Amino acid sequence: MLAGGGLAIAIFAGQIGVQVSNNLSVYLANAGQIPADAPNLARVGRDVVTGLLSWLGLPLLLLVVAALAGSILQAKPVLTTEKIKPKFSKISLTKGFGRLFSSQSVMEFTKGLLKLAIVATVVILVVWPDRDRLDTLMTYAPADMLDYVKVAALKMFGGAIAIMGLIAAADFLYQRSEFLKKQRMSRQEIKDEHKQTDGDPQVKARIQRIRMERARGRMMAAVPEATLVIANPTHFAVALKYEHQEMNAPVCVAKGVDEVALRIRSVAEENGVPVVENPPLARALHASVELEQEITPEHYQAVAEVIGYVMGLRK
Template identity: 55%
Template sequence: MAEQSEDNEKSEDPTQKRLDEALQRGDVAKSQEVSTWFVLAGGTLMLMVFSGSMGTGLKSTFTGLIANAHQIPTDGASLVRLSSRIGVEVLAAVAIPVLLVALFAVGGNVIQHRLVWSAESLKPKFSKISPVSGLKRLFSKVALVNFAKGIAKIALLGTVMAMLLWPERDRLDTLVTLDVAAILPFVSVFALKMLGFVVVIMAFIAAADFFFQYRQWFEKQKMSLQEIKEEFKQTDGDPMVKARIRRIREGRMRKRMMAAVPEASVVIMNPTHYAVALKYDRGDNAPVCVAKGLDAIALKIREVAEAHNVPVVENPPLARALHASVEIDQEIPADHYRAVAEVIGYVMRLRRGLGH
């Protein structure tokens, strides 16, 4: 039962096949903050580069319109032509900046994941309209994080605005007395300065949010050992999947071994290449091997044994023989009874002598 529970626990990193399937479904790690930052940064950059040309173009259009307003025909056909002309001129003035900002918006998505064409998100799902599911989403961990993130953004941006406005408080009072032409340069410089600070702060928020969203998505993609086994069957013995399963099994076996070492009666070593941990209780037919290993694993077994005051006996011939002839959770072969009995007898005498 314990082994079955471990097999069904989603504790293993997803395979490449699982990640590819998630991408095909449109299930990808995505941070809205990253997309927002790209649009904000792109818009700020466009204002810095194209504000002069956009202003000149729009100024020319509307100056002529206002100066000649009394000469503009007011019949329907003339107004339609005028509207079309104004629309074309405005579009010509802002087309390049708007197009570049749109490219920034696309870049904010592409940089997070490959382009995905999937209709999965368009399929109707009952969970999207279920009140119970809605309440769960409302009070979920993600919702709480988004709420905290919103509060943090408001606090940070509000602080920055206050820090920028406070030194200019005296100048702001005098702006109302100035001509519009004199106000515009100050407003333009101050707005770009403010946007620059906002872009820097949002960069940190976007980076933190992306790592959080990616971690949430990656945890959701994790697989159980049973799912990996099923995938292995479907892929007809894919060597990579097979090696992955073998590594997982070996890792779990090592963990169980190390957990059993503190309960061992003795560890027999050679002295660094082989280690076999044996457990013997009165009434047992024979000692049972609870852990064994070579080289680094042997040293780890010794380290755990010494940390838990389990006796370590160096007997190279016996350590090599036991390592070759006994498996984990098996009794030692009868051929080694006498040699192991001498070791366990020595350990017991040693413990009695130490008063244990």
């Protein structure tokens, strides 16, 4: 706004001065010839108002453009009717007094006083050196008087704009810092958000545990149908199923380590499924094959020998 006002004075002050001088000279020169009745006074009033609007229209438009530009530079404009809708829930004396005496209100009031003090200081610094000329200013010719006023106004606006620009920059940085601070979330808020988006970790762990138990139950139920179990004494066990006419290669129906491996061996022995101890092959199969998947080609030969050995025992 200050920059717009200074620019308006710099551009239009001379033209406005000339127009004002010309119009006043017409009325002053013909003051005795203008009837003082109501119609003529109304016409004179209309002429004066029209003249003022024609002189001040462009400067005022420049001020409006400057105000809009300042608002747009500070924040992206958003067109909405939400703010003008009446909401009686917002009418609260307690909240009103709280906002009135809040730290933000005190800060805004302090900034307003500081701006007023700065403008007043600039005016004093500009006018005070020429205080002796003010007594004789009325004796100047109109053009000289307007030139003096124009120069003084530009000095005042220039000084005010420079200082207010620094304050505006500092205020912008402060407001941005406060906004970012308000946008930060606490650790608890981050945890709550993760719970809302990803679910409660404890619930997810419990669900995962239930799924694993069910999968293990299905796996144990498939052990009695296995062709054989390849294991080392205690750590690994892999149950394979192979049907010569139906399968291209043996399929892993169960596997596990430690307690699960012991359970697989126990179920296999209870149901008459052969258990062959081959530690290297058991570890290799456990690491390379997934449940319900065929063994990899690199283990065909070793597994075929074990299956052949089991078939020979059955015969």
